[in-house]
Amino acid sequence: MDQNTIIYMAVCVLAILLATMFSSRFGIVSIFVYALAGLSFFVLMLMAFADFLIMPLFTKLFKITIVPAKGFTITSGQDSVIKYSNGIYYATGYITANVYNYVFATERETEEEPEITAAPEKWEKAVMNIHFPFKFNIIVSAEDIQQHREELETKRGLLEFQYSRELQSQNPNPMSLENMQRQINIIQTRIDKIGEGEKPVNSLMYIESTAVGVSLKEATDALTNQLTELQTVFNIFDLSLTRIAGRELYHLFKLNHQIPVLNDLLTTFNVQK
Amino acid sequence: MDSGSQSLIFSIIVAISFVVAVSISFVPANFSPLVLVLAVISFSAALVAYATKDYFFLIRALPYMKNNIAVIDDTDPYYLAPNGSAILVRKGDTVYATAFIKVPSNSSATEMDDEQKYNFALLFGRLVSISKTPMRISSQLHSINKDEYIAKVTARLNDSEARYNTLQSDSKADPKALERVKGEVTMWRNMLDNVSRTNSQDIEVYASVTAVGNSEDEATNLVAIKADEAAAGISATLGITATVAQGNEILTYIEPDYMIPPATIGEVMKYQATRG
Numbered sequence: 001m002d003q004n005t006i007i008y009m010a011v012c013v014l015a016i017l018l019a020t021m022f023s024s025r026f027g028i029v030s031i032f033v034y035a036l037a038g039l040s041f042f043v044l045m046l047m048a049f050a051d052f053l054i055m056p057l058f059t060k061l062f063k064i065t066i067v068p069a070k071g072f073t074i075t076s077g078q079d080s081v082i083k084y085s086n087g088i089y090y091a092t093g094y095i096t097a098n099v100y101n102y103v104f105a106t107e108r109e110t111e112e113e114p115e116i117t118a119a120p121e122k123w124e125k126a127v128m129n130i131h132f133p134f135k136f137n138i139i140v141s142a143e144d145i146q147q148h149r150e151e152l153e154t155k156r157g158l159l160e161f162q163y164s165r166e167l168q169s170q171n172p173n174p175m176s177l178e179n180m181q182r183q184i185n186i187i188q189t190r191i192d193k194i195g196e197g198e199k200p201v202n203s204l205m206y207i208e209s210t211a212v213g214v215s216l217k218e219a220t221d222a223l224t225n226q227l228t229e230l231q232t233v234f235n236i237f238d239l240s241l242t243r244i245a246g247r248e249l250y251h252l253f254k255l256n257h258q259i260p261v262l263n264d265l266l267t268t269f270n271v272q273k
Numbered sequence: 274m275d276s277g278s279q280s281l282i283f284s285i286i287v288a289i290s291f292v293v294a295v296s297i298s299f300v301p302a303n304f305s306p307l308v309l310v311l312a313v314i315s316f317s318a319a320l321v322a323y324a325t326k327d328y329f330f331l332i333r334a335l336p337y338m339k340n341n342i343a344v345i346d347d348t349d350p351y352y353l354a355p356n357g358s359a360i361l362v363r364k365g366d367t368v369y370a371t372a373f374i375k376v377p378s379n380s381s382a383t384e385m386d387d388e389q390k391y392n393f394a395l396l397f398g399r400l401v402s403i404s405k406t407p408m409r410i411s412s413q414l415h416s417i418n419k420d421e422y423i424a425k426v427t428a429r430l431n432d433s434e435a436r437y438n439t440l441q442s443d444s445k446a447d448p449k450a451l452e453r454v455k456g457e458v459t460m461w462r463n464m465l466d467n468v469s470r471t472n473s474q475d476i477e478v479y480a481s482v483t484a485v486g487n488s489e490d491e492a493t494n495l496v497a498i499k500a501d502e503a504a505a506g507i508s509a510t511l512g513i514t515a516t517v518a519q520g521n522e523i524l525t526y527i528e529p530d531y532m533i534p535p536a537t538i539g540e541v542m543k544y545q546a547t548r549g
Contacts, residue, residue: 067344199399200402
């Protein structure tokens with residue numbers, strides 16, 4: 001959770017608590033207020049950690065469609081962008097395609113080579129199995145190597161300091177020591193990789209597909225089928241594949257026309273990954 | 274961009290929530306149902322205030338909603354640069370220009386041995402780290418626009434049918450020539466049937482970069498420099514000739530009706546029906 005989210009949440013929770021506190025002197029009514037406060041807190045948590053569930057539910061409930069730009073509509077479920085042109089509905093949807101962040105993988109350098117060798121062939125096989133329009137997108141931005149290396153070295157130094165303190169304590173916790181040692185190894189592997197010439201990059205991957213139909217339902221149903229098929233086909237790459245709904249759909253639609261700066265990308269796409 | 278107005282709206286809504294919450298303390302003891310109403314208002318305001326963090330684009334459109342349609346923006350999402358080499362998005366005084374670089378690929382993994390495959394994958398690794406500003410690399414499978422090809426085959430079919438009819442009406446016509454033209458008619462007809470029936474797709478790889486300027490010219494020039502740099506980097510890394518896309522080529526990358534051209538809708542729908 002980033003600093004901005006914490007501030008927003010703290011202020012809103014405070015408002016809810018204040019209303020609950022002032023209602024406590026109203027006997028039976030206060031029980032209803034407590035229940036409502038609990039519900040509000042639950043919705044707040046959902047909005048913080050799973051906004052892609054709660055906000056599409058809200059727009060679906062009130063049948064609200066969104067116009068993100070002239071000629072385009074976002075469905076009330078916030079999972080497809082619709083373009084109506086020459087009597088045909090074009091429904092576009094998105095899937096996240098992020099690499100699982102396996103912590104242990106960074107410690108197993110030797111096993112990476114066969115995976116890398118198999119990747120081009122896997123890609124071709126996947127594409128050969130798809131017979132409808134789709135786009136695989138990766139947005140990349142190289143990091144400053146020196147700065148990244150310094151950040152890693154600082155982290156390693158801090159962990160080594162914590163490790164030695166834990167080791168010198170009267171009752172060192174073996175689990176904690178093992179965990180810290182593992183983290184030090186991971187960081188060391190990353191530093192070594194940079195030393196070998198590998199460049200650190202920030203990346204965001206997503207898959208986009210478009211389906212057509214003579215009615216809105218036909219187009220959106222076909223899109224759902226296509227996205228499900230894409231999820232099955234791209235599963236061989238060991239990616240986290242989830243259909244995108246909510247605000248990220250709107251931002252991904254806008255990405256077609258303009259790629260924002262790195263900071264905006266990092267703050268916009270921080271949850272559904 | 275909208276962070277100033279977002280903070281302002283958040284502050285106003287959260288202030289409403291606090292004011293309503295405090296007003297509960299002034300409610301007389303015999304007005305307890307009013308407390309429930311005020312609490313609901315306060316809680317709702319707090320939730321709406323929080324929602325402005327990620328959904329400001331939607332929240333600000335809700336008060337102006339008509340027929341359950343929330344209009345975030347009713348202008349065109351982009352327009353083509355006058356020289357056709359980029360698309361432009363204007364936001365106030367700032368113009369964002371995005372250029373697309375075509376990355377031709379002529380090799381296949383099936384022709385490579387393990388070492389070549391490994392090296393190719395590493396080249397891709399190098400490709401993704403050539404830009405320090407965000408660059409998008411996309412691989413797009415789309416339907417080929419067969420309009421022109423179909424028109425050409427139809428013209429040939431009409432031509433050979435006309436010749437066949439002329440020869441048929443001529444009693445002195447050579448039967449062998451008649452047979453040959455008949456074969457030609459059959460060939461073009463079969464070709465037309467096949468072109469319309471089969472699903473023709475193309476896979477294209479392209480990169481896109483965005484530059485910001487205070488005017489259209491500035492943004493277009495800056496993105497041209499950025500695109501040329503990216504094209505040079507891609508060309509050097511992959512050993513190919515990457516070029517900047519122009520006009521309609523760009524539309525194929527961003528517009529759904531160019532990704533599935535009208536001439537191919539029938540076959541796409543037929544395929545969708547078999548899967549649905």
